[in-house]
Amino acid sequence: MLGLMQEWPLLCHKLIDNAERQHGVREIVSRSIEGPIVRTTYADIHRRSLKVAQRLERDGYGLGDRIATLAWNTARHLEAWYGIMGVGAIYHTLNPRLFPEQIVWIMNHAEDKAVFVDLTFIPLLEKIAGAVKSLKKVIVLADKAHMPQTTLPNAVAYEEWLDEVDGDFAWKTFDEGTAAGMCYTSGTTGDPKGVVYSHRSNVLHAMIAAMPDAMGLSSRDTVLPVVPMFHANAWGLGQSGPMVGAKLVMPGCKMDGASIYELLDTEKVTFSAAVPTVWMMLLQYLEETGKKLPYLNKVVIGGSSCPRAIMSKFQDNYDVQVIHAWGMTEMSPLGTLCTLKPEYAGLQGEARLDVKQKQGYPPFGVEMKVTDDENNPQPWDGKTFGRLKVRGPAVARAYYGGAGAEQFDADGWFDTGDVAHIDAGGYMQITDRAKDVIKSGGEWISTIDLENLAVGHPDVAEAAAIGVHHSKWGERPLLVVVAKPGKEPTKADILGFMDGKVAKWWMPDDVAFVGEIPHTATGKIQKTTLRQQFRDYRLPTD
Amino acid sequence: MLGLMQEWPLLCHKLIDNAERQHGVREIVSRSIEGPIVRTTYADIHRRSLKVAQRLERDGYGLGDRIATLAWNTARHLEAWYGIMGVGAIYHTLNPRLFPEQIVWIMNHAEDKAVFVDLTFIPLLEKIAGAVKSLKKVIVLADKAHMPQTTLPNAVAYEEWLDEVDGDFAWKTFDEGTAAGMCYTSGTTGDPKGVVYSHRSNVLHAMIAAMPDAMGLSSRDTVLPVVPMFHANAWGLGQSGPMVGAKLVMPGCKMDGASIYELLDTEKVTFSAAVPTVWMMLLQYLEETGKKLPYLNKVVIGGSSCPRAIMSKFQDNYDVQVIHAWGMTEMSPLGTLCTLKPEYAGLQGEARLDVKQKQGYPPFGVEMKVTDDENNPQPWDGKTFGRLKVRGPAVARAYYGGAGAEQFDADGWFDTGDVAHIDAGGYMQITDRAKDVIKSGGEWISTIDLENLAVGHPDVAEAAAIGVHHSKWGERPLLVVVAKPGKEPTKADILGFMDGKVAKWWMPDDVAFVGEIPHTATGKIQKTTLRQQFRDYRLPTD
Structure with missing residues (x-):
């Protein structure tokens, strides 16, 4: 017997629809690539992402087409994402920090048909575009006045291209299992492997991420995603932010201590997320200038293990709560977050850091275990380490094209390639990469x-x-x-x-x-x- | 093109699995029907609900069978829910406050095959059981020592019945659209109508409910669901509580001011939810005794419109945050919650109450509109009222057996039967029932x-x-x-x-x-x- 509840597929455009309807006035502040700070709102993002979808459709793009982005975190990048997903196509974030030949390999593997590109990356794209046979169109994220001279074929200025439609468009609808996004993970060995997110996985991941014991995001938060959208979906903030209606502050291409501090301060940012290196630069800047962080409540630190010194400085000198986190591109990316269960909530000082130093525990929606080489689960004793395996609705079940099949087992467990132990309280700590152990x-x-x-x-x-x-x-x-x-x-x-x-x-x-x-x-x-x-x-x- | 993410159906047993794995030590404290306070944990609930499922299967119950519960909020009722759902059957909560003939009608309509019943309701059940032809088994939520003399056929003591299995059982698996629960809504006219929740709708509803701008539930919360599990799923707390690993305090059959206060105080409850009448009784008790609420942070008030005086007393005299909420059995039940968007967060005193007096705005996962009789959407101006219609993954698409089909339209909108207006900030206020306007x-x-x-x-x-x-x-x-x-x-x-x-x-x-x-x-x-x-x-x- 089936339940008698509504068919309401989990589609990404519902996130931005909700943002527009309930949080339309909320600001999205971007440090633009051209330089100035640009202020838009969720209502603007919604209106413009509808135009992106309509314009893409006019250009002949639709269901299943891979549309690349080579861009920093800005409002334009965000509306491009929603426009691409809203026409049924797949946003494919390219990591500009990879070697050019890797980017070429990835674009050819994904068969990207078009690319949204920031001014910063025009020289890079000019070098490689000729080698990507599928690429038919280049949309430069700029207005006509800032459009550079370029050897790129079929290059158009985003704003001009967008102005050719009126936004009178209805999102395409399809099954929630439909592909929404794509991101390649580049290991230290072998070819990059493509992860294909679905609308369902993106929406569920946004819900998981926003929970109080995960990131705990509210409409009253001002969120600065320093972690790039091309780095594992900016840890989902491009989806969870609009879902809860949080004000977003997009840092563009400037991640140095002074630039990040300026945004934290002028925009009264309450929540941010970045890799340890970024926080190291910020803390150094604060120490040099004697500046403080009166608005910032919480930072999520992941991407690599967070040094204890960063945690203690944030906690002791700036009264900022640090959440150590672990994830992977294959996990959308959230795996664990180190928020405190009530048993540990009263800990102070070093004892508190001892817990917060671990990568944390998975929220509902992520299952994990550690096993030996014969797939036997290991005890949760905080000592016995083994291969870390995960399962969940926002975890990959395969790579695009079928590479790396040995990482997925019949019961749905994905072998992360990490080695870890889990303690009796459920907290996981990474101890190694499996191939390095x-x-x-x-x-x-x-x-x-x-x-x-x-x-x-x-x-x-x-x-x-x-x-x-x-x-x-x-x-x-x-x-x-x-x-x-x-x-x-x-x-x-x-x-x-x-x-x-x-x-x-x-x-x-x-x-x-x-x-x-x-x-x-x-x-x-x-x-x-x-x-x-x-x-x-x-x-x-x- | 499909996303390449894992098949991980949203099944209710995953909520209690997660509670056991990550929050196994957390307490569930029940005021038992026999009298004493009983302390169990999520690990216990998990173990015992597996036994319920195993025992039900041995009795021949399984996929799609309706198993009624006629019980107060206790750990036993909660483990019965998970056991019933875990074997693929459907928990059907009966409201003992209905007239006996209504309960008979409902049980016959649902064709309940078995019932879990509290000692309190044995006399009621004795009166009506003979009129329910489908009913084959009565499981009395008590141990053998407390088993009463009863004329009920096939009545067994729960604990004795449970002891006949060892708990070595694996949850049944099925599609997430499978029915998980059932609740009849009794309007002021016509026959009661059955709402059939799915595993998917229950899980999504739990996620929606726990969000920071909805109930904002964390593992560090101690949650007292005064609202009964037979009243629209205890507003989802039986699912969202285990999902986040919150300590639960179950009030059993005592809802008077002194009894509720005792639990709030001794268990250090941080979060509670109930109808206005309960809070009225509590506030009266506090005024008479001069007692305070040092631990309580937040109360959700719904079921009927909350008088302004209750809100201001909680806020001003006890420093407790009140969240006015609105929902319906047909909505699992959450519709709107009156948490403050940043534009209103700074309001104080009467101006704050003016906003909090409204029923609030829907979280992501609930869409709403008001229309005139011709289904034209009305402006969000805080004045123009119309029929309130809602849509979402935890909103009914039909009643069991097909009654009330006129309340559901082809676009998936459910006509709530309420009349409301929505203001420019997105906040909804109920002004009437449609049939009363x-x-x-x-x-x-x-x-x-x-x-x-x-x-x-x-x-x-x-x-x-x-x-x-x-x-x-x-x-x-x-x-x-x-x-x-x-x-x-x-x-x-x-x-x-x-x-x-x-x-x-x-x-x-x-x-x-x-x-x-x-x-x-x-x-x-x-x-x-x-x-x-x-x-x-x-x-x-x-």
Whole structure:
């Protein structure tokens, strides 16, 4: 027997419809690429996104077409998203920080037919557009006056293109399982893999994200999404913000401490979200200038593990609540958030930071487990680590084109490729990437733990732990170290410093000093390259 | 093109699974029907609801079977809900405040096969069980020691019945559109009509309800649902509470001021929800005893319009935030909540109450409009009233068996039967029931406005405005008045008092004094009876 409740498919345009109807006056403030601060409202965004949809349809785009965006966080980027989704097409955010050849590969794989591009990225696009065969149209996010000279074929100024329609348009309707968005994840190995979000997953993710124990977003919030829309959907803020009717402040291309502070202050931002690097720059700016954060209540920090110092500074010096979070492009992206359950709500100081340092627990709508290599669930004891697997309505079930099928199992669990443990309170902590973990005699050694420990040595600038072949144990840890300028620590110095702070059998068998550790375009340590580099390394213990 | 996101149907058992996994230690405190306070946890509820499902299956119940509950808010009632839903059956909450013959009618219409019943309602059930042909089993929510002598056939003690299985059971899985619950709405006219909730609608409703601008529920909340589970799903708290992992305090059968205060105080309740009558009793108790509410942050008040005095007392004397809300059984039930948009957040005192007095605005997931009789949308000007229509994933699309089909239109809008206006800020205010509104010369007159005005006269105990036949205008208002004991106001007194406070053409054409105004079982004015009574009334103006 079926329930007798309405068919009301979870479609993304309902988010912006609701914003217009209930929160039409609320401001969207953008630092434009041209320079000035631009003020619009949800009513404007709604009206203009309808025009985007109508205009795209006139150009022949519709259901299932991939339309790329190569743009910063601005109102125009947001209305482009809703216009693209509203005509049934798929917004495909491109990460401009990738290598040009990667972007070409991704656009060809997705068969992008058109691209909305910010002025900033015209030179980049000019270099690569010729190599993307499917690309028929370039919409430059500018008005006619700011339209640059360009070699790009079929390039139009967004405002001019938009003015050719009147906005008298009704959103297309379709099943909620229809694709709405796309984002490629670029690992440190192999080709990028495409994640395809559905309207349903985007809407459910927005609801999950806005919950009090997740981000806790309200119409009274002023939200500054520093995390780019091309970085895993700006963690859903482009959807959850309009859903709750929060004022949005879009930072455009300026993410330095002074620029972010200016927006936080003049717009009275209450909520923001960014990677640790951004917060590091802001905190440095605040320390240099002695400025304060009287309006900011809460920051979500994710993308990579948040250093304890950032958390304590926000908490102690600026009375800002930090929420450590973890997610993945494949998860829309929210996985866990470290808000406090009542058992921990009374903790103060270091004890509070001990909990907040973890990546947190999943909200309703995300299930997680850690397993060993044979898929046996591991105990939630805060020690036993294993492969972190997740499940939920906003988690990928496959990659576009079928790559990486081994990451998805028959019960719907997605293997995140992360290694983690979960404590008795349900809080998860990432300890490693699965491919980086060192397997010594069948037991796992966390490279992140070794690295965090090693960089605590005053003479160490950076450290990476990798597994190196060992005839008896299979693999044993080698610590690769970059010394601070002018410092010359020895192997004995470093191992002596680490001794007693980690299990005996976790201790690196050797330390190798190098001038530089290789990094990916997004700043992560390129362990594959490092392992390649040390492939023939002979450990002194072997 | 479809999104490549996981199939993860929105099933109610996932709410209690999440509660168990992430909030297993959190307490559920019940005032038991036997008397003592009983403490369980989400882990207990989860374990025991699995046993309910397993036990029901052993008794032969499964997909689509209607299983009634005739019970107060307790942990047992909650675990019965999850057990029933978890085996694919449908919990059907019966309202014990209805007339016995109505309950019989409803149970026969739903073809309930079994019933979970509290000790309180054994005498009631004994009276009616014989008339319900489908009923095969009675599960008395008690242990063996408290099992009463009863004439009920096939009656078993819940605890004994439950002990016959071990809980080694896996929830049944099915499409999220599958029916999960059922509740009949009893209007003032006609037969009761059955609303059939789906798993999807229950889960989405729980998410909608927990949002910061709706109820704003967190794992750090302690929630006291005074509103009964048989009254429109306890406004969803039996689902949203477990979803966020809030501590629940279940009041059992005691709703008087002293009993509610005791729970608020000893359990440090932060959030509660009830109809105005309950709050009136609590406030009276607090005034008599001089007690305070140091823990309570927020109360949701709905079911009927909340008197301004209740709001101002909570706000001014006890520093408790009041959220006025409106909903219907057909809406799962949330429709609107009166939380403050940023434009109003700074208001204080009377200006704040002027906004909070309205029924509020719908959260994302509920759409609303007001229309005239020809279905033309009316302006949002805070004056123009019309029929209130709603749409959303937790709004009914039909009644069980097809009754009342005229309330649902082809575009999915449900005609609530309420008359309301919406202001420019999006806030809705109920002005009447559609069938009570007086149509004078094609224009609508709100009877609620007239009544609220009339009861402001110091000598008036109760007033009801009804439309009476008029040869020129079709209908004109007659005001029916019950005077306060010992008072004898005249027609001139009352009309003089009202004069100038309402549009000239809204003024009643006559005042009729009566000893009593008829009420329904749930305390509403029975206008049908009243109109019947004054059917042949001749207005002096005609």
